[in-house]
Amino acid sequence: MVDILPWQQDIWQGLIGRTQHAHAYLLHGPAGSGKRQMAELFARFLLCKQPQAAQACGQCRSCKLYAADSHPDMLRVEPEEPGKGILIAYVRELVASIQQTAQQGGRQVVILEPAEVMTLESANALLKSLEEPSAGTVFLLITHQLSFLLPTIKSRCVLQACPLPDLAQAKTWLAQQLPSLDDTQLTKLLQLSGGSPLKAQQFAEDNVLQMRADVVEGVKQLLKRQLAPAQLAGQWTKLPTVLLLDWFAQWCQNILRYQLTQNTVDLGLQDMQPVLGHMAKFVQAEQLTETHSWILERRNKLLRRAPLRADLLLESLLVRWMGLIGF
Ligand SMILES: [Zn+2]
Numbered sequence: 001m002v003d004i005l006p007w008q009q010d011i012w013q014g015l016i017g018r019t020q021h022a023h024a025y026l027l028h029g030p031a032g033s034g035k036r037q038m039a040e041l042f043a044r045f046l047l048c049k050q051p052q053a054a055q056a057c058g059q060c061r062s063c064k065l066y067a068a069d070s071h072p073d074m075l076r077v078e079p080e081e082p083g084k085g086i087l088i089a090y091v092r093e094l095v096a097s098i099q100q101t102a103q104q105g106g107r108q109v110v111i112l113e114p115a116e117v118m119t120l121e122s123a124n125a126l127l128k129s130l131e132e133p134s135a136g137t138v139f140l141l142i143t144h145q146l147s148f149l150l151p152t153i154k155s156r157c158v159l160q161a162c163p164l165p166d167l168a169q170a171k172t173w174l175a176q177q178l179p180s181l182d183d184t185q186l187t188k189l190l191q192l193s194g195g196s197p198l199k200a201q202q203f204a205e206d207n208v209l210q211m212r213a214d215v216v217e218g219v220k221q222l223l224k225r226q227l228a229p230a231q232l233a234g235q236w237t238k239l240p241t242v243l244l245l246d247w248f249a250q251w252c253q254n255i256l257r258y259q260l261t262q263n264t265v266d267l268g269l270q271d272m273q274p275v276l277g278h279m280a281k282f283v284q285a286e287q288l289t290e291t292h293s294w295i296l297e298r299r300n301k302l303l304r305r306a307p308l309r310a311d312l313l314l315e316s317l318l319v320r321w322m323g324l325i326g327f
Contacts, residue, residue: 004041004055005034005198006173007165015042015160016054022158024130024139026115028146029162032196036113038162039140043074043109046138073101073108079117083303086112088121095129098137106136113142116149123150130156170197177201185209191269211239215247216271222318223275223325229318237311245299248317252292255280282325291320 004012015025015038025042027035041055044066048056056063065071077094079086094110101108112118118126130139130153141157143149164170167190174186174197181189181204188209193199203209218235221227236244250268257266258280267273267280298313 005037007169008034008038008162011160011162012038012041013054016045016051021046021138023133023137024141024157025160026141026143026146026149026154026157027160027162028143030164030194030196031144032193032199033144033162033164034198035142035144035162037198039111039113039142043111043138043140046107046109047071047073073106075108075110077110077112078114081305083300083305084117086118086122088119088125091118091122091125095125098129098134101134101137107138108136109138109140111140111142114145115141115143115153116145118153120150123153127152127156164195165197167195170195170200173197174200178204188212188269206240208243211243212247212271215239215244216275219272219321220275222322223279225327229315229322232318233311233314236314241310241313242299242302244314245295245302245317248321249292249295249299251276252288252295255283256285256288256292259283259285279325287324291324294320 027039029035044056044063045051047062047066049060049062050057056066058067062071066074075094075097077086077090098108098110112126127150129137139157141153146154146159165173170190171183171186174190175181177197178186178189178201186200189200189203190197192208192212193203215236218227218232222229222232251272254266254268254272254276258264258276260266264273264277267276295317298308298317301308
């Protein structure tokens with residue numbers, strides 16, 4: 001089991017230091033800030049039979065069951081598949097299970113993530129449990145889209161913000177996890193991950209720095225017409241398509257912003273600044289906005305596991321990209 005992340009120490013002390021635990025907490029903050037990790041540690045702490053000063057003991061029966069992922073009072077609710085909603089059937093099952101256990105007494109913890117994908121029906125079904133709490137049940141709702149949640153849900157929970165660390169703290173932590181990387185590599189990983197050290201660590205494991213360099217080089221060759229869209233798409237089929245789409249969507253935004261401000265900072269990461277700066281001279285804002293929406297639409301389809309062929313999708317993307325500068 002992992003430790004509390006250094007940028008969450010104060011939040012952690014605040015949570016476990018409460019004289020009385022709330023019935024429901026809503027952990028919210030940017031993706032990759034470590035909300036899930038903290039919720040897991042908090043759940044283990046709440047279930048532990050003999051918690052130490054600041055954490056679960058790790059020794060009691062409860063901690064052992066938790067570690068084996070078989071604690072009967074640890075309930076988890078999530079969508080059937082990533083990108084899908086949390087269905088009412090799950091929430092009903094949860095509510096029934098809570099009521100049954102509550103009758104036997106004892107504590108139970110529910111982790112529900114991501115809270116923003118609850119359907120309206122599900123949220124209303126959950127609301128009943130939040131309004132008439134069973135003694136001993138603690139809900140830990142997690143979201144990075146706080147504004148998508150019903151006000152009635154939010155008002156029943158203690159809201160706990162989980163921000164990202166500042167850049168210095170993020171880099172210090174990341175350097176400890178990845179001692180073989182130099183400062184430039186760490187900085188780039190953090191830039192690519194939007195400042196999330198956890199995501200940056202994952203990117204390092206997935207060799208994303210090399211991938212990024214290859215992709216940037218590929219785009220340059222495409223624009224110089226040294227590679228055709230189909231050839232480049234063929235080279236990229238093994239790469240994570242959603243991440244590629246993220247980058248292209250980001251580049252659209254970079255160009256749009258730069259066209260307004262003429263500020264190089266708005267061109268994003270250094271590796272693409274020359275290419276995007278050049279494109280910004282020719283591209284119509286309207287066409288860019290259209291391409292941006294096209295990318296996001298495909299990205300959402302992929303997240304919902306729509307059967308799209310990566311090579312064809314990437315080829316269409318690259319043909320569009322060339323079209324932006326009139327090829
Ligand atoms: Zn314990």
